[in-house]
Amino acid sequence: MCANDNVQFRVNPNLDRLQSYPFQRLRTLLDGAVCRAGLAPIALYIGEPKHPTPDFIKRVLVEHLDGFANYPLTLGTEALRIAIAEWLERRYALGPVDPQNEVIPVNGSREALFAFAQAVIDPTRPDPVVVSPNPFYQIYEGAALLAQSTPQFLNSVPSGYAFYFGELTAATWQRTQLVYVCSPGNPTGHVMSLAEWQELFALSDRYGFIIAADECYSEIYFDETHPSLGALEAARHFGRTGFPNLVVFSSLSKRSNVPGMRSGFVAGDAKILKKFLLYRTYHGCAMSLPIQAASVAAWKDESHVAENRRLYREKFEAALALLKPSVDVEMPAAGFYLWLPTPMSDTEFTRRLYQEQAVSVLPGSYLAREAHGINPGRDRVRIALVASTEECAEAARRIRDFLSDL
Numbered sequence: 001m002c003a004n005d006n007v008q009f010r011v012n013p014n015l016d017r018l019q020s021y022p023f024q025r026l027r028t029l030l031d032g033a034v035c036r037a038g039l040a041p042i043a044l045y046i047g048e049p050k051h052p053t054p055d056f057i058k059r060v061l062v063e064h065l066d067g068f069a070n071y072p073l074t075l076g077t078e079a080l081r082i083a084i085a086e087w088l089e090r091r092y093a094l095g096p097v098d099p100q101n102e103v104i105p106v107n108g109s110r111e112a113l114f115a116f117a118q119a120v121i122d123p124t125r126p127d128p129v130v131v132s133p134n135p136f137y138q139i140y141e142g143a144a145l146l147a148q149s150t151p152q153f154l155n156s157v158p159s160g161y162a163f164y165f166g167e168l169t170a171a172t173w174q175r176t177q178l179v180y181v182c183s184p185g186n187p188t189g190h191v192m193s194l195a196e197w198q199e200l201f202a203l204s205d206r207y208g209f210i211i212a213a214d215e216c217y218s219e220i221y222f223d224e225t226h227p228s229l230g231a232l233e234a235a236r237h238f239g240r241t242g243f244p245n246l247v248v249f250s251s252l253s254k255r256s257n258v259p260g261m262r263s264g265f266v267a268g269d270a271k272i273l274k275k276f277l278l279y280r281t282y283h284g285c286a287m288s289l290p291i292q293a294a295s296v297a298a299w300k301d302e303s304h305v306a307e308n309r310r311l312y313r314e315k316f317e318a319a320l321a322l323l324k325p326s327v328d329v330e331m332p333a334a335g336f337y338l339w340l341p342t343p344m345s346d347t348e349f350t351r352r353l354y355q356e357q358a359v360s361v362l363p364g365s366y367l368a369r370e371a372h373g374i375n376p377g378r379d380r381v382r383i384a385l386v387a388s389t390e391e392c393a394e395a396a397r398r399i400r401d402f403l404s405d406l
C-alpha cells in the first residue's frame, strides 16, 4: 500500500464533465482493425494543413530568434497589432480598426476560444448557458463546462446548414451568456449569411449575450471574387459601430500553413477585449517575439494564401469528380472538409473503410451531440482534404470503390 493512499485527491469536478476527444474515440473505434494488405494508409481524419509553410515566414522567424531573450507583452507588439488591424480593414473593407483596443494577438484560435469563456462567463448569475453549433469544434463545449455553464446546441443540418435560432426557448436565451458560432463551419463549410447575422445580432441585443465568432477557416474559400463573409463585416453592414458584444477569432494556421506556429488574433468589442486582456495577463499567454515577427510578415502577404486556395480547389475538384456520380456530396461553401453522407452508421462506415481501403476519416456523430431529438452528425463522416491532390484523389477513388462494393 502506498503511503498516501488515504490522502483525499480533489480537483475541479468540472474536469470530469469533459467528453473524450473525437480523435481518442476514433482510436478506440479503430483499435484492432487491420487494413487490407498492400494499401498505403491515407489519413484524412484530422484538419491539419499539410501544405508547406512559405519560406518567407520561416526566414523572418529565424531572423528574429534574438527575440527569445525578452519577455513579450500580452498585448503583443504594435507592429503585429497594426498588421492585423490593416489586414482586417483590407479583407473586410471595415474602415479603421483600432490596433490599440480592438485587436489582441493570441497563440492560435484554440487557446483563445477556450480562455474566452473563462474570462466572460459570470458564474454568479443563475444557470449560465453557452450556445454552440452542433456539430461543432469540441473546444466550445469544454470551455463552457469548465466555465461552470451548461452547453446548449443549435443544430446545423443539411437543408442549407443555417441556424434555426427558434430551436432554443426564450428561457434558454435569457440564461445565455455566450454564443459560439463557426463560419466557415467545421465540418459543414457553411458560411453564415447576412440574414443569419442579423437574427443573431438581434438576439444578442435582446438578451445581452456575447458572440464568439470562430473564423479560422475564413481564408479557405473557392471563388476568388466572393471571399467568405466575416462577422465584423456583417456588424459593419448593419451599422453596429464598435462591434458591440462581438469578438472574432482568427488564425494563421490554415491561412498560411503554420498550424505549429500557434498564431492568431481576436478582434472586436473593445470593452470585452480589455477584460480579456486582463484575464490573459494572469493566464500568461503572450506570443513570443520571433513568432510575432513571422506573423507580421504572414498577415502582410496574400499571394501565398491565394496559392493555398488554388491547391484546395484542385483537391475538391479531383475528389468530387470521383465521388459525385455515386454519392450525394456537395462542394462546401468554404473550409477544407467534405461532409459525406454514409449509407450505414458513420462508425461502421469509418471502421470498414479503414479495414477495406486503408482510408481513415472521422465519424460525424463524434463531432456532435444529441440535441432536439437528433445527433446531426450521425450517418456522416468528415473528410479533411489536407493531403496532396494525388493522395486526396486516391482516397476518393478508394471511397468510391468501397461504396460500389457494398
Ligand SMILES: Cc1ncc(COP(=O)(O)O)c(C=O)c1O
Pocket (backbone or CB within 6 Å): 047, 107, 108, 109, 110, 111, 137, 182, 185, 186, 214, 216, 250, 251, 252, 253, 254, 259, 263, 264
Ligand atoms: C473550427 C476550428 N476552430 C479553431 C481551430 C483551432 O485552430 P488554431 O488554434 O490552429 O488557430 C480549429 C482547428 O482545427 C478548428 O477546426
